[in-house]
Amino acid sequence: MTEENKENTAPAAKPENTALPVAHKFLVGQKLGMTQVFDAAGSLHAVTVVKAGPCRVAYTRTKENDGYQAVCLGFGHKPDKGANSAEKGLAKKLATKPIRHLKEFRVTDLAGAVAGQTASVERFAEGQYVDLQGISKGKGFAGGMKRHGFHGGPASHGASDRERAPGSLGSRRSLGRVLPGQRMAGHMGVDTVSVMKVKIIKIIPEENMILVNSGIPGPKGSMVCITLTNKKINVANAVNLKAKSKKDAIVAKKPAAKK
Template sequence: MPIGMLGKKIGMTQIFNKQGNTIPVTLLQVGPCTITQIQKEANHNYSRIQIGYEYINPNKLSKPNTEYFKKKKVPCFKYLKEYKTNSLDKLNIGKVLNIKEFKVGNQINISGISIGKGFSGYQKRHHFSRGPMSHGSKNHKQPGSIGAGTTPGRVFPGKRMAGRMGNEKVTIRNLEIVNINADKNIMLIKGSVPGKSGNIIYIYKK
C-alpha cells in the first residue's frame, strides 16, 4: 500500500558496513503524521489522502483553518500534504502514521526544496564552457549570441541563461533505507537528500 509521510532533514554522516566500507547516509526525522482527510475520486481508481505534520497552537492559525481541523475532529497542524493511494485498508481520519510503516531495505522517493544559490551565471548554472583566455580575447565569461536575427527576431522561452539557481522542488527516487530507530522516529537513508538541515521533506513509498 502506498504510504506518504512528512519529516525533517537532520543532517548527513557516515556509517560502516560489515566489510568495513564507508556508506554516506542522511538522517531524517520522520513523522508522526495524522490522516486529516480521505477523498474518494468517483471516476478514478484511487483516493486522495491528506496528512498533517507538526502540531501547532490554534491561536497561530486563521479562523478558517482552525474550523477546518475542528470539523475533522483532529488537532491543528502546521504542514499538510496530499498523496494518492489505490488502497484504503486500515486507513481512516485521525489515524496516526509513524515510522513503523517503513522497513529497512525499502526503496522510497524523497522530495524537498533544494538549497538556493541565488543569481548565478550561465557557467555555474548550466555548466557552459568559458571563452578563450588568451591575450586580446574579450569573451571570457560572456554568454555570446542568445537568439537569431530578423527571423524570428526574439529569444525563445527556456533559453539557458543566467538566473536564479536552486530553491526548487527536487525528487530523488529509489533511495534505500539503511536503518530505523522507531523510538526516536529517526531514519537513515543511503545517499543525499535535497535541501539543507531543518528543511521539510516528503517521503513516499509505493
C-alpha cells in the first residue's frame, strides 16, 4: 500500500469538542412534561419542562456547496442496530454514537460554527421569549366535527345518521366534482405545530432543563425545537393590567372620606 492510500484509509480525527458560539440562539430538546413553579414575585406559572441539550453540531451547510447556510444540531443517541448506513457514517465522523434527532436551522451567518461543537441551555436566559416547534399527538381517523369543528346536523329532527355528517361537499352538475382542499374526515394529528413568543421562566444549567410558560405540542418524550423569537413582544402583562383594573374598581367603590 502506498503512502497516499494509507493517508486516505486513516481513521477520521476526533473533532474538537468546543462550544457553539452563543450567537446561534437555537436548541433541540425533549419534552418531559408539565409542572408548576413560583416566580420571584410569588406568581404561580404552569410550565413545560424541556431537556434541551447538550446538542452536538452534526454538520453545517454553506452557500458555496449547498446554496444556503444552516447549522444542524443533533440530540440524543440510539443503538447501532437501529441506525442506517448514513447515520453510522455521520456518527463515525463525529466519533460518537448514532444520533437520534437531527434538525437544521437556517442562519444568515455561520459565525464560526463547525461540526463537533456542543450547544447547551446557557445560550438562553430567563425572561427571554422563544418559539417552540413540535409534532402534535396523533388522533387517528377523525370526522369533520372533531377534525375541523363542523356544527353537524340537527339532532332533534331529520335522519338519525346525519347528526355528525359533514354536509354537502360539492356544487351542482356544472362542477361535478369536489374541489381540492375541501375539509373532510381523515387522519388527525401528527402535524408540525409552532407556539410563538413563549417566555422562559427558569433555566437549570446543571440538568440542561428549560422551563417555559406554555404547553408544547406532542406527547412526553417527543422532540422540541427551541428558537429565540424575532417577533415583537408586548411588554404589558395582561395579568398585571387585570389586577390594576380590579384594584381601581375597589378604590372607586369606597365611599368618599367625610370632611
